[in-house]
């Protein structure tokens with residue numbers, strides 16, 4: 001049986017410096033990949049530098065690129081830098097996201113536009129640029145992180161779940177269009193995840209509720225998600241056009 005290795009693969013990780021993206025970068029790096037660690041905010045630069053250092057120490061190679069991926073030119077520059085430095089791109093993983101938990105009637109136009117820019121527009125053009133740059137024959141993979149709220153019947157996340165939802169169709173369309181070049185395109189939808197991303201939007205009561213919905217009474221951990229990312233990027237290559245819900249039983253459909 002053929003097995004698929006990450007050795008020498010060039011991997012672009014959108015928001016790859018910290019939390020889920022940081023662990024993806026480190027895990028792929030430890031498997032011998034060459035990782036382009038993208039980060040956005042100036043305050044994330046130290047985490048990006050640490051992640052680059054960790055990848056190099058574990059036997060992979062890496063460098064960091066800053067960029068606001070709501071701007072298409074910045075996405076193009078990210079992939080340009082990957083190719084200038086490492087010669088090609090094999091795998092592109094986008095973990096960029098922003099949450100807003102707010103009643104429908106209070107959500108502003110500015111908030112709506114920002115949520116769709118980060119969760120939808122950046123995801124669309126990241127997939128587009130990955131589809132342009134990953135060549136046929138590279139066994140390419142494109143993976144986007146969405147949310148388990150896509151399978152929830154709930155209020156208050158209208159712009160967050162609403163802006164992640166179109167990514168499912170972007171992924172289906174891209175999977176069909178890039179399939180002839182053997183590029184798999186998928187989404188992973190984690191449950192509420194134990195990172196600093198989660199807590200500011202939630203009250204203590206809501207955190208208790210979210211925990212209570214998983215089979216262990218715990219939140220999803222980044223360590224629960226990274227093996228699934230790795231599987232899709234290697235032996236799980238036959239899966240394409242799908243959204244995998246990984247949440248310990250929090251939501252299903």
Ligand SMILES: NC(=O)c1ccc[n+]([C@@H]2O[C@H](COP(=O)([O-])OP(=O)(O)OC[C@H]3O[C@@H](n4cnc5c(N)ncnc54)[C@H](OP(=O)(O)O)[C@@H]3O)[C@@H](O)[C@H]2O)c1
Nearest residue numbers: 015019020040041044068069095096097192193195197198
């Ligand atoms: N934590 C959860 O409960 C949870 C649950 C399900 C799904 N998710 C999804 O999982 C992914 C990773 O989340 P996480 O928990 O690991 O938190 P995180 O590290 O805060 O991930 C979000 C990332 O998006 C980046 N970002 C925000 N605006 C950006 C922009 N304009 N351009 C480029 N990058 C931008 C942030 O970069 P800077 O901080 O440098 O600005 C940050 O690194 C997100 O897509 C999130 O929606 C999270």
